[in-house]
Amino acid sequence: MTEDPARKRLGRGLAALIGEMDRPVETAERPRASADGRVPIEFVSPNPKNPRRSFGEADLADLAQSIREHGVVQPVVVRPSPQQSDRFEIIAGERRWRAAQRAGLAEIPVIVRDVNDRTALELAIIENVQRADLNPVEEALGYQQLIDDHGYSQADLGQVIGKSRSHVANTLRLLKLPEVIRDMLVDGALSAGHARTLVTAQDPAGLAKRIVEDGLSVRQAEALAQMPAAREGGGKSSSSHEKDTDTLALEKLLTDVTGMQVSIAHKNHGGHLRIAYRTLDQLDELCRRLKQER
Incomplete structure (x- = not known):
């Protein structure tokens, strides 16, 4: 079988493509x-x-x-x-x-x-990715354009731009987000890491607003997205906005200190404090720190 000449160019970068032509x-x-x-x-x-x-x-x-x-x-x-x-x-x-x-x-x-349209688009994407000139939405749209117009696979794209296939797949997932979140990515209010935590959330727009308003890190955003209230969306997710200012401030303080999402719920004279951890390593680290404090 004759090898596709376009595939010979894959993974060789901007300088190689320019030199070849x-x-x-x-x-x-x-x-x-x-x-x-x-x-x-x-x-x-x-x-x-x-x-x-x-x-x-x-x-x-x-x-x-x-x-x-x-x-x-x-x-x-x-x-x-x-x-x-x-x-x-x-x-x-x-x-x-x-x-x-x-x-x-x-x-x-x-x-x-x-050069033809395909190679021109390759070169444009490669240069912008190498210079980090594209915002995450522009990068994802460029990848999708190569897939739609020229039949690229995700693996081929990874070779062309010098990135892993998982990077290409995760970037393309951003196109599934609502327009309001895409705008936040373009404006720089959210990073690609933050946005990826929202792809499977029930209420991604609400979570995005919480991330921006509270200045949450990517790790904190991941923990928040995994909490039951965040996954269920609707009424439960809105309860955080009904909390008083002191409770919200305390939640943020504990979240910053532990590196895990902390939620506080008052009931009568008591209540409960919930800490969401993503891995057993996080739980072990929390236990170690609590023992040191004791």
Whole structure:
């Protein structure tokens, strides 16, 4: 059986993929960069399938200032536009292109590669993942796009981006979360680790709000998601909001001290205190600490 040429590229990273395609564009009708690899900035346009969608205003402003002083140090990787014969489409480096526009540059340095849609998307995802430029939702959407449009398996994706298959699977699971939680991920209010604890929760939006308001760690969020009230959702999960401020403060203090989710319920003159542990090691550690205090 003949090996799929695309598979030979898997796992070789951005530099390898660029190097493998280091050849001139041969078609006469296609645009050409100048001898020093520069093109007018208006001849370059972003890739509509670029997985990166958000560009921080502060970061763009800082990069634009740097470009005014030092120029664009790293060329933008482009390909001849599939739609317009006299234009280029960005493969990697849209942030630099946007900042260069802000800096008022007339030309930008480019590396031209004649690649198809599949390879262009591979390169875009690889560069952004390697630079940690994608938020978790953008990363997941990029993976899903490769699966839907080009038939990748999760194992193939792991090889392409240099990550484990479990990383790919866990990232894709984030797409199952409600839109309100995805927005919190994009804004940075929740980390991917926090969000993964919410995928199987009955009331993920309610738990996400609790995590943000109480400033819970990922470990504390996992413990909270495993508590019966958190799993059942509905009326029981709302009981925490009926507790007085002193009780909530005490719960948070004990949670921070133990590293496990602590819940306090008052009843008449007594009540109960519940500590949720995820592993026996956690329970052993709690017992050890209690013995030391005694």
